[in-house]
Amino acid sequence: MDKEIKDLLKQQFNQNLTTNIETIEKVLDKSSDLVKRDFVIHGTSNLRAVCYFTDGLVDKLQVEHVLESLQYEFHKYLATSDGYVDFENSADSLNENLLYNSSVSTTKDLQKGIDAVLIGDALVIVDGLSEAIIIAARGYAMRSIAEPTNEQVVRGPRDGFVENLRTNTATLRRRIRDPLFRIDSVQIGKKTKTDVGIAYIKGLASDDLVEEVKARLSNIEIDGILESGYIEELISDGPWTPFPTIQSTERPDKAASSILEGRVVLLIDNTPFTLLMPVSFWQFLQASDDYYYNFYIGSFFRLIRYIAFVVSLTFPSIFVMLASFHQEMIPTPLALTIASGREVNPFPVLLEALLMEISFELMREAGLRMPKPIGSAVSIVGSLIIGQAAVQAGLISPFMVIVVALTGIASFAIPNYSSSFAIRLMRFPILIASGTLGLLGFTFTIGLLLIHLISLRSFGKPYFEPFAPYEPNEFKDMFIRSPWWSMKKQPSHVTQNTNRVGSNQMPSPPKKGEEDES
Amino acid sequence: MKITKFIVILIAVSLLTSCAGKREINDLAIVLAVGIDKGEKQKFKVTVEVVRASDARGQTGSPAGNAGDPMWIASAEGDSIFEAIRNISTYSSRRVFWAHNYVIVVNEELAEKEGIKDIIDFFTRNPELRMRTWIVATPDKAGEVVSTQTGLEVIPGEALSKLFRYNPISAVSPRTQIRDVHTAYLSESSDPIMARVKLQERVVPNKADGGGGGGEKPPGGEEKGKGEPSIKQIEMSGTTVFKKDKMVGTLSKKETRGLLPFIENVGTAIIPLTCPGKEKEKITVEVKKNKVEVLPFIKDNAPFYKINLSLTTNVVEANCDFDIDDRKMIDEIERNLEKKYKGYIKSALEKGQKEYKADIFELGKTFENKYPEKWKSFRENWDEKYAAAKFDINVKAEVQSGVLLYTPTQPGSRGK
Amino acid sequence: MKEKITNGMLIALIINMIYPKSIGVSQGVMAREIGSDIWLATIFSCVQALIIMAIVVTIVKNLPKEPVFTGKLKLFINGLKRLIYILLFIFFIVAFGDIMLIFVYHLRDYFLPEAPVWVFVLLGTLIGMYAIFHGIEVSGRLALLGVIFVVLFNILLLLGSLKQFDIRELQPIFNSGVGKTYWASRHMLTDWAAPIMVTIILISDVNKIEFVRKSTIIGVLFATGIMVIWPILEVGVLSAEITAQFIVSCMQMARNAEIGLFIHRYEMIMVAFFSFSIFTQIITTLYCASYSAKKIFNLDDYRKMIIPSAIILSGYSLWLLKDHHHAMHITENQRVTVGLSLLFIVPLLFFILGFIYKWKSSKTA
Incomplete structure (x- = not known):
């Protein structure tokens, strides 16, 4: 059966309409959303035609409009005076003279015709024509453009990508009007035929x-x-790494800025998440409003995010290491405070930290999965149990609550969600190693992690650039965000290193002499 | 990926098999001060002051603080310090942990008879210990010093540490850390010194017990101090001088003042002087800066030192009419101060060089730096050479300001 | 694709190869011989290293293309090449022992005195194996990070100990005589052998081979710069006597440092930074050892030799570190003999090899 349909799909359109209809119906069977509209072209000797489209995917007005013109005016161009039909150039002449629709194409392949129907176009087959006509009449319900909820900014555009590929390309095109801006298209997925x-x-x-x-x-x-996650995993450089080597974003301004930096953006139909590549690790710590604020503010918040990165990766491990191995390193007053908090604590520090970390992740996950109205209940109950009751019962030391809470908050400050997940995940091996081997375990796991990150590449670009390998030029946009008038160069992976910003862009009051002249 | 699996397994094995050296912070007996006395039966008696964290820190949300003593004093004897400590651990429920030790108190009797070699060795060999621990000597029982609570701090060790931290204000004792003693002990020319503390009974004017300063209880003045409650407080009193590792004597507070410029930069020292012309009235100056210059020479095949000390001072209290404008008066104050300081240095040198024959002024080092060749012949019998050394002391004092006041504080007079 | 390392990475590697060993243990060893003049001995050794490095790089870089040999001569040349790599392999075994000594004595003695030595050696070797599996470029990149960390380490130390610096401890210079000071510099020179040998192995992988000599010289000078701070501080802050007394003098320095009253100890942060430099060393040495092994057995990929080399190298380290006296005795005596003689023999053999190549080429031409 399957093979039969495959063979059928390889066929071309037949001149005989009945054969065509039979074939199409064999392939698509009696799908309830498939609409077949038979009609006769007026002014000819009973020339029959058929139009197929998928209900719900097309704009019916457009289809009706096309059908109207075909029924009443087709014969003017198609039929010669003696009533016979000239099939030689009819498809082309149809295209050129009759159809008002802005996007019409013809095809001989049955496969393409059927794909068009399934995508939301209308397929018109005229008896005697060896080509079918595909009329773009897509018009389906979709979500309107809204602010992306996962990557919010205080200052910056409020639009986000949506599930429709065309809308997304339009949002990008509206930002970059360069004639060299290209959007090539491929289809991926044997069954889904997703446009990319x-x-x-x-x-x-x-x-x-x-x-x-x-x-x-x-x-x-x-x-x-x-979802774009499928593609991300299938084309990523490090198949085993927890760290994302491809950035995903919902923000058109982020995507556009990536394109301007010479990156490639993949827009995938049916998901608002676009993929940006290549990336370096540090990009996950950059938010788009870094570039919209004053550069002092942008740099400051970026530094805060670097701190958040370090804290969320290492803070619980450092605490566990200090409290269970290297107590001598804690300043004495602090050591006494920690010791007094742990006095009645039944768990070893490592176990306590693991328990707390896991219950924190539990709360986070539960809050996410719960229906929205109940979500807030989880956080209230969680914070009560963990924050108050556990400490008062002497199960958990108050210091551990602070450590875990701070770590959690820090991990939320990382703008990219997938990399914040990766960092959260890596926290556990480091925690266990620090809790069992102290400083040795800590440096060992951090070393492994660092070597792993250093050895990663993202589409040929080293993941840890500009740190290692060292690229002094790119430091202007790493720890700090330099003012725009000073970031003249493109990043190093760009082919032609044209200047982004013109020289002498630093604003300054006009000179005295010039003012007088003008 | 075979190698990855291999590595993962090895890591897992090594992580799981070795939790060696793990100790939780709440399983430690954190020592904040240690006192070393001469033992009754064995060589050393070590007294440790262990902090009871939950009581020292009050309530922190955990139901722990049952308002007990913030510290626990434990002591044991042994023929070596380590043995004594091990003996403590026979009855301490927690592991004795040294890293947070603030202060080491050494009994002078022990220092005089047994020397401090063992102490230095033990406290520098152990990786747990910090090098910045204060080390002091006391004529009283070290164990008693360690366990004496003061008014402001909950834990005696912390109190002792803070006493040294803010010591520059009084400038009566050197700030000696184990590191300094270690260096001086290892050095071929210098000899170590230690700060000296002692327990002083102080009457508390208005209180039956509890902390507080109060006046010094007159030693013999029974009738005055009678009946009034008094408590023992730790106070600094000068310097203990060592020759190699044996204690040889002490310097009083005033002599210490003469020693301090040689070894560290004293911030502020308060010197009361008599007012020029008026014997009964006092004027007090505060030494803001001092700079000492020790210039060695060779005279008659013996070292000769020129010591130039320059002092910058402020007048902080004047009972007499003090006017910063009055050049003559200032000159006189400066002369007075110079004389006084010269006396301090002289007495310190006298004691150090003649009486104790200990080079606590780093004079050998200074000499070596200037005459490395000559030093080679001197080093063998440096003790004699040092004893034969002559000094020329010059003090230059300068009164800079009267702090906020410009004219003297005096009753308003009419019709002047 | 042949992996390349940039010249910057070579510089970073040189710095990392010399830094960890030379600041602590070697200073202690030298201080036991000459006291307060260790900083002069350090400078002496750096000058010598600079000269040797320049000569070695010149010899190896200008090695003529290998002409075709036949018959007995071919056997002889192959034997000579194998001998060179066997000597290099031996050198890297010794060098690996040094690194493990540093790694273990810093982390174990000061932080985890109860942990067994084998855990340290095992984890150190593992990290090396994992990294070189990804290629030498990873080591080069880690070296760049290592340099950043080392500089941070230096800054932290300066912050914490400059207050106690006493210039008088450094005087008088040449207290124990110029000759003796120079002789003491042999310990440091043995340390310098490691970066020189690494340069020999890596020289063909460098991106811009024409600048290689300049790069190595910059590397040596930079390393000297950040290294010489240590003996000066050690003598000035700790005094020569204490430097001599401890096995790892630099840890003693780190223990002494304090920032303000609150942060009274932060050597753990410094050692955490420092350990990345040690990791770089472990990785590079392991790579060079497996590369030499590859050359000995004429294999096409060094990855096959990673595990055997790692076993031999870590086995030697375990033997070396069986106790403190054993380790220090070998470090102070046999290591110097082996290291220094190899430092002179290997370049000499390369020179002979180049000479034969040249002679043969001129004969066939």
Whole structure:
């Protein structure tokens, strides 16, 4: 059966309408949302035609409009005076003379015709024509553009990507009007046939990179792509790493700025999450409003985020290490405070930390999965149990609550959600190693982690750039965000290192002499 | 990926098999001060002051603080310090933990007879210990000093530590850390010194017990101190001088004042002087800065030192009419101060050089730096050479200001 | 694809290869011989290292292309090449022992005195194996981070101990005589052998080989700069006597440092920074050892030799570290003999090899 349909799909359109209808109905069977509209073209000797479309995916007004023109005016161009039909150039002449629709194409392949129906176009087959006409009439319900909830900014554009690929390309195109801005398209997924747009600026993104992305995409063999995460995992450089080597974002301004920095953006249909590549590790700590604020403020918040990164990765481990191995390193007054808090504590520090970390993750996950109205209840109960009752019962030391809470808050300050997950995950091995081997375990796991990160690449670009390998130019936009008038150079992976910002862009009052002249 | 698996297994094994050296912070007996006395039966008697964290810190949310004593005093004897400590651990429920030790108190009797070599060795060999621990000597029982509570701090060790931290204000004892003693002990020319503390009974004017300063209880003045409650307080009193590792004597508070410029930069010392012309009235100056210059020479095949001390001072209290404008008066104050300081230094040198024959002024080092060649012939019998050394002391004092006041504080007079 | 390391990475590697060993243990060893002049001995050794480095790089860089040999000569040349790599392998075994000594004596003695030595050696070797599995470039990149950490380490130490610095401890210079000071510098020179040997192995992987000599010289000078701070501080703050008394003098320095009253000890932070420099050393040495082993057995990929080399190297370290006296005795005596003689023999053999190549090429041409 399956094979039969496959063979059928390889066919071309037949001149005989009945054969065509039979074939299509064999393939699509009696799908309830498939609409078949038979009609006769007036003014000819009973020339029959049929229009297929999927209900719900098309804009019915547009289809009706097309049908109207076909029924009443087609014969003017199609039929010769003696009533016979000239089939030689009819498809082309249809295109050129009759159809008002802005996007019409013809195809001979049955496969393409059926794909078009399933995507939301209308397929018109006229008896005697060996080509079918595809009329773009897509019009389905979709979410309107809204602010992305996962990546919020205080200052910056409020629009976000939506599930519709075309809308997304439009949002990007509205930001970059460069003639060299390209959006190439491929389809991935044997069953889902998901449209994927590859957006980049030709000449700015290196050709190798674009080729590499296209090659990796074309290697994908999968039945379906339901979210960009599928593609991300299938084309990522480090298949085993927990760290994202491809950035995903919902923000068009982020995507646009990536494109301007010579990166490639993948827009995937049916998901608002676009993929940006290549990335370096530090980009996950940069938020888009860093660039919209004054650079002092941007730099300060960026530094805060670096602190958040270090804290969320190491703080519980350092505390456990200090409290169970290296008590001599704690300043004496602090050591006494910690010791007094732990006096009646039944658990070893490591176990306590693990318990707390896990219950924190539990609360986070529960809060996320709960229906929204109950979500707040979880946090209240959780904070009461963990914050108050556990301490008062002497189960948990108050200091541990502070440590875990601070770590949790720090991990929320990391703007990219997937990398904040990775960091949270890495926290556990470091915690266990520090709790069992003290400083040795700590340096060992951090060392392994560092070596792992250093050895990663993202589409040919070292993941830890500009730290290692060292790229002095890119430090201007790493720990701090330098003012725009000073960041003249493109990042190093860009092909032509054209200046982004013109020289002498630093604003200054006009000179005395010039003022007089003008 | 075979190698990855291999590595993962090895890591897991090594992590799981070795929790060696793990000790929780609440399983430690944190020592904040240690006193070392001569034992009754064995060589050393070590008294440790262990802090009871929950009581020292009050309530922290955990139902622990049952308002007990903030510290626990334990002592044991042994033929070596380590043995004594091990003996403590026979009845201490927690592991004795040294890293937070603030202060080591050494009994002078012990220092005189047994020397401090063992002490230095023990406290520098152990990785747990910090190098910045204060080390002091006391004529009283070290154990008693360690367990004496003061008014302001809950834990005696902390009190002792703070006493030294803010010591520059009084400038009556050197700030000696184990590191300094260690260096001086190892050095071929210098000899170690230690700060000296003692327990002083003080009457508390208005209180039956509890902390507080109060006046010094006159030693013999029975009739005055009679009936009034008094408590023992730790106070600094000069310096203990060592020759190699044996204690040889002490310097009084005033002599210490003469010693201090040689070894550290004294911030503020308060010197009361008599007012020029008026014997009964006092004027007090505060030494803000001092700079000492020790210039060695060779005279008659013996070292000769020129010691130039310059002092910068402020007048902080004047009972007589003191006017900063009055050059003549200032000159006289300066002369007075110079004389006084010269006396301090002279007495310190006298004691150190003649009486104790200990080079606590780092004079050998100074000499070596200037005459490295000559030093080679001197080093063998440096003790004699040092004893034969002559000094020329010059003190230059300068009164800079009267702090806030410009004219003297005197009753308003009419019709002047 | 042949992996390349940039010249900057080479500089960083040189710094990391010399820094951890030379600041502590070697200073202690030298202080036992010459007291307060250890900073001069350090400078002496650096000058010598600079000269040797320049000569060695010149010899190895200008090694002519290998001409075709036949018959007995071919056997001889192959034997000579194998001998060179066997000597290098032996050198790296010794160097690995040094590194493990540093690693263990810093972390174990001062932080985890109850943990067994084998855990340290095992974890150190593991991290090395994991890293070189990804190639030498990883080591180069880690070296860059290592340099940043080392500089931070230096700054932290300066912050904490400059207050107690006493210039008088440094005087008089050449207290024990110029000759003796120079002789003491042999300990440091043995440490310097490690970066020189590493340079020999890595020289063909460097991106811009024409600047390699300049890079190595910059590396040596930079390393001297951040290293010489240590003996000066050690003598000035601790005094020569204490430096001599301890096995790991730099830890004693670190223990002494304090920032304000609250942070009375922060050597753990410093050692955490420092350990990345040690990791770089472990990785690089392990790489060079497996590279030499590859050359000995004429293999195409050094990765096959990682595990055997790691076993041999860590086995030697375990033997070396069986007790303090044993380790220090070997470090002070046999290591110097082996290290220094190899430092002179290996370049000499390379020179002979180059000479034969040249002679052969001119004969065939």
